[in-house]
Amino acid sequence: MKVVVPSSWSELSDFQQREIINIINEVKSKDFTEAYIKIIQILLCKNNSFWSYLRMRWILLHYPISAFDEAIRFIFDKPNIYSFPKIKGLVEPATRLGDITIEQFSICDTLLHRYSEKKEEKILRQLVACLYRFKTGFSKLRLNEIADITDKISLKEAQRIVFIFSAVRMYITDTYPDIFPKKAKEQDPLKPVFRTKEPYTPFSQVVVMMAADELRLLGNLKDCQSTLIYDFLNAFRESKRIHKLKQDAQK
Template sequence: MNNIKITYHHWFREKSIETTFPSCWSEMTPRQFLALTSRPDDHELLAVMLDIPKRIVKRLSLLQIHELANLFDFIKRDQKVSSFSLTTLRIPSAGILHSPNPKLQEMPFMQFVYVDTFYMSYAVDPRFETLCKLVSYLYSPKTGFNKITADANIDKIRKLDKKTLEAISLNYGLIRKWITERYPLVFPKHSNTRKSHDSSWLDVFDNIVGDDLKDRDKYAEVPVNAVFRFITKKIKEGRK
């Protein structure tokens, strides 16, 4: 976190205020994350990022604005996070929905299959319907992920502000970047076509289940990180 001291003039008097500015994505508050992804005017964005009134930002000199703008360099430098900024969503008639845990811990593999497929599809063809499905399958009740519940919530997700949904999609993309670096054998850099991600996860699931069809639902609940470790182990064994 960057510690900032801002000096400005007010009624011919010099005043100062001390605040902070994020140095990476993971230090941002939900309000800052939404502001950054919704692209408001420059004064509004700086006010939110600095957590100070907009009227103070308007009193800053062009040089001060320029220097503060340099603090946004972390957006290009730091392109991954391990947790969601918006940890909850309040949905009318659906209550409060929760994001997956940091590092996608305890996230069922089948939930990841759906989410990642929707995300990759939206990256190729950004349809609002796909975005709604992505968020609906990503955020779950406290009781955990359930496909029937996720499908039922899609219509309710449509009523949320599109900027919020896009911020969630970006957040997942940053987490996905973190996951790909943690499991490089599972996510080879050359494999980023839509075809490789639309079908390969279901192929992986079928390979894990094998002939044990009666326990298919049990395998679907296996935490995704456990599946990634299993795949990594198998790839390493195959290279010996």
């Protein structure tokens, strides 16, 4: 039997994404060995059917765990999943959050930081509710209505959505290093990249800075908040560039 396993986050089935993310979230100690074995088992199961389980058991009877060391390497890299699952009755964020405002992103960003600190399901589900919206657009006043819908999804699906959001956040900070410069952080070669401690830079601070900027490239605070996230970041980058030119000219 030819054994083929996914080689990237984007190749995982929805079932595999949910299960692997749940395994990672449940790791409490520095020892990743037990989780490592569980992840390999999930990589060998395309779904949660009985026949898929039997296939996985057969493979592990005939192949050593070490045979999958190379295949599982992508788990330790930055995840490249940027598309959000659909939730009936709501509009999901576009790929890489391309259609959300900086205000919406800022709220989600704050909740992500709180969740990473406290690991409470309540905060997790608040973040999911803030990511989705009705067709009429994002409104903080309707978050309770949205939560009535998003709270019905499973915990594993909620974890998956938040994991995707954190992957997009890493993508954004990597794309705009001049806005979010890298700082010293905890490093552990045996941990996946997304489990290391990143210094926190709240996006809300960036929004206020842009609104207070004398150039007013996007207008006042309300105008800034309603700007799409990538338009906002590009404008903020341009503002920094102009200010640097002015400073250099005064030397």
